Amino acid sequence: MKKAANDIKRCVxxxxxxxxxxxxxxxxxxxxxxxxxxxxxxxxxxCERACPTGSIKVAEVQDGIK
Structure with missing residues (x-):
């Protein structure tokens, strides 16, 4: 399953x-x-495509996210 994550150091x-x-x-x-x-x-x-700083990435994550 894929989920978005944000790199807060790059986010404006x-x-x-x-x-x-x-x-x-x-x-x-x-x-x-x-x-x-x-x-x-x-x-x-x-969101990943829209982000002007490239801080959001969508990647495969493990099951069982809480």
Whole structure:
């Protein structure tokens, strides 16, 4: 299963990923960086393609995410 993850050191909290996510799985944490809710994320990759800094990556993850 694929899920999105954000590199908070590269993220500029622009909110593009939040607007593009069809599952509303991404929020901006305290104006600092994007946070992905892995329970909502379906790994579609829209956020990864939209991110202007390349901080969001969709990758294969192990089962049993909590």
């Amino acid at each position: 909290a622009c909110g593009v990923c939040v607007l593009q996510c069809p599952r509303e799985a991404i929020d901006i944490y305290k104006g600092c960086h994007a946070v992905v809710d892995v329970m909502k994320c379906v790994g579609c990759g829209i």
